[in-house]
Amino acid sequence: MANTTTATLSTTYRGPAAAGAPRLAGLPGVSTVAADPQQVLETERYDTDDLRLSAAGIELSLHRGDGTAHWQLRLPDGDDEELLRLPAAVPDVEGVDPDGPPGELDELIRGVRRDRPVRPVGRVRTVRVRTGLRGAGERLLAELVQDEVTIATLGGSTDLSSWTEIELRRVEGDAGLLTAVEQRIREIGAAPAPRGAAAALDRLLIPAPPRRRRAGKKGSAGAVLMDYVGTQVDRIAEQDLRARRDEPDAVHQLRVAARRLRSALQAYGPLLDCSRTRPLVAELRWLGQALAPARDIDVLRERITAQLDRTEPELVLGPVRAQVTRYFARAEAEARAAMLTELDGQRYTALRLALSELLTDPPLTRRAARPARRELPRLAARSARKLERAVTGALAADGTHRAEAVHTARKKSKRLRYATEVARPAVGGDAKRFGRALKGMQRALGDHQDMVVARGVLRELGAQAHSAGENGFTFGLLYGRDVKAAQQIEARLPELWRAAWATKNRRWLP
Missing domain, CATH: 1.40.20.10 (CHAD domain)
Known part of the structure; x- marks a missing residue:
């Protein structure tokens, strides 16, 4: 993602955890600053205890937020268009485990997980606030999406990491407004950086290297x-x-x-x-x-x-x-x-x-x-x-x-x-x-x-x-x-x- 404010539709910044919101009062051309209600989004990564899915390039996750929940499966070498999504099971339904993946997805990963069940091994928790910057006539000029991100591994030992992530989305605002907003974002210690929650969780969930294959002396x-x-x-x-x-x-x-x-x-x-x-x-x-x-x-x-x-x-x-x-x-x-x-x-x-x-x-x-x-x-x-x-x-x-x-x-x-x-x-x-x-x-x-x-x-x-x-x-x-x-x-x-x-x-x- 490019990091200029004059030519892109959006730019992402990362700062320290609990950095606070940037000052948005007195921005040129902005008459109204309105924040939406806070959202809490959670993504739980599922895998075997020895991370067989990760080792095979498979990503199974449960997504919750905004009153809905769904399962998502990414297979090796798959792109976003090939993601498999299914609604999460409704709790309290007899014979259904609301915390386990649907049978349709488990069927696909069974050959990889083999004799091991899957369970939550990592979690990304995001507290999101979306703020709109509006000009004359309530015209939306730009939008800030500020996330307080916390990732954690789950299991015998826990690793934690947290930071603030802000995405500045240009709508109709001019370059001067975006430059001013970027300056306010930098004041809280944030700098341009790509979104990194999924990659950070991947780094925490690095599977143990597979046992080395042995084949005998070269040429034998x-x-x-x-x-x-x-x-x-x-x-x-x-x-x-x-x-x-x-x-x-x-x-x-x-x-x-x-x-x-x-x-x-x-x-x-x-x-x-x-x-x-x-x-x-x-x-x-x-x-x-x-x-x-x-x-x-x-x-x-x-x-x-x-x-x-x-x-x-x-x-x-x-x-x-x-x-x-x-x-x-x-x-x-x-x-x-x-x-x-x-x-x-x-x-x-x-x-x-x-x-x-x-x-x-x-x-x-x-x-x-x-x-x-x-x-x-x-x-x-x-x-x-x-x-x-x-x-x-x-x-x-x-x-x-x-x-x-x-x-x-x-x-x-x-x-x-x-x-x-x-x-x-x-x-x-x-x-x-x-x-x-x-x-x-x-x-x-x-x-x-x-x-x-x-x-x-x-x-x-x-x-x-x-x-x-x-x-x-x-x-x-x-x-x-x-x-x-x-x-x-x-x-x-x-x-x-x-x-x-x-x-x-x-x-x-x-």
Whole structure:
């Protein structure tokens, strides 16, 4: 904020606590000085006892004043337009805690606070007096807003700070009036300064520095692995918040981060004590399964809707789109409710805590101290051999077992691609090229799996249409198209495999 009185609409000054009001009598052009009744405004900052919200860049506060109260939540990197505001609960309502955040806000922060409740940790109390300076005809020339600000931390120990803050707002007054008012403000010991209550409270509520992440010696296999693990753990935390806000693609990204992390722990298991990582792998698999319905419903809805968009209108018989909309609206609501139940549960909380502990106290083995450039390719080669066996099995499978065998090859391909991602910082371009080649095959096999799952939904939609006396022809048509498209991918599998498994792509593997 600029601090000139001739070119700005407002200027803020700060002075010592209880500095008193500036003299406002006898100002040029001012005929009336009128002060409004005093207001008392309070803002309470809520956090866990170890300030987890502050550490994550989240600000949760309860605002009271002028006979109203509301909750406010600022999420990381959010601006004022993205603030979430909700009215505070009315006291004395049965079953409602007027001092706790609303469920809608707590749902968003639950993944950060985890097993810790939130409580008031700091308070800003402002006693405000607004004074108008009026000229001839009661024309408002300028306005002074004087605040007596007191901030305090709440808890085991209390820190206090207080000062006087004055904002001079120019309305229609000329520069001479503003200069005179500024001189009177300076007489009480105030000087231009930005508003600082929120920043001062932030300084008092600095969370303890997080425990330092350990990764082993630079350039070692363990260091490269733990750097990748840390990235995925951070991504889980980030996408958890986005998923709770129901943002696009958030559930998918949360699931991918969990899957990447699980694949890394499995592919590079010899670098870590398996007694610590085996339970984590199991819990990450559970998390992926818990997120799967919500993610799969999104994919299926988009797929079937897109198929209908590409279908000739004369082949869409009956209220097909309405039925699809009803089916997925209910399925999405049920899947999202189930997902949030799992994310709010103790099992997920325990997993997040265990992942934090993994980063600060990684159970690295002796093998993890070996050079990454030599050790990571050796371990990635194990995943490569598993993929080779899976693809060989898929190519040999008959029609009855072909879909299942292709799905197994897809999972092994994904695991190898993620293992390649881990090794990329140590290996360089060769690993990147191999990962790109694997992604091409994996995308095709992913489409194949989507078709297999979609056929079950299309069959169900067709049966529902028949039971309701409607025409199920369109759903049968889409089913047949998916069967044909899946068969085409199966026929292309040898070609996809040759492109991905080319010698030049895997020359970095021993």
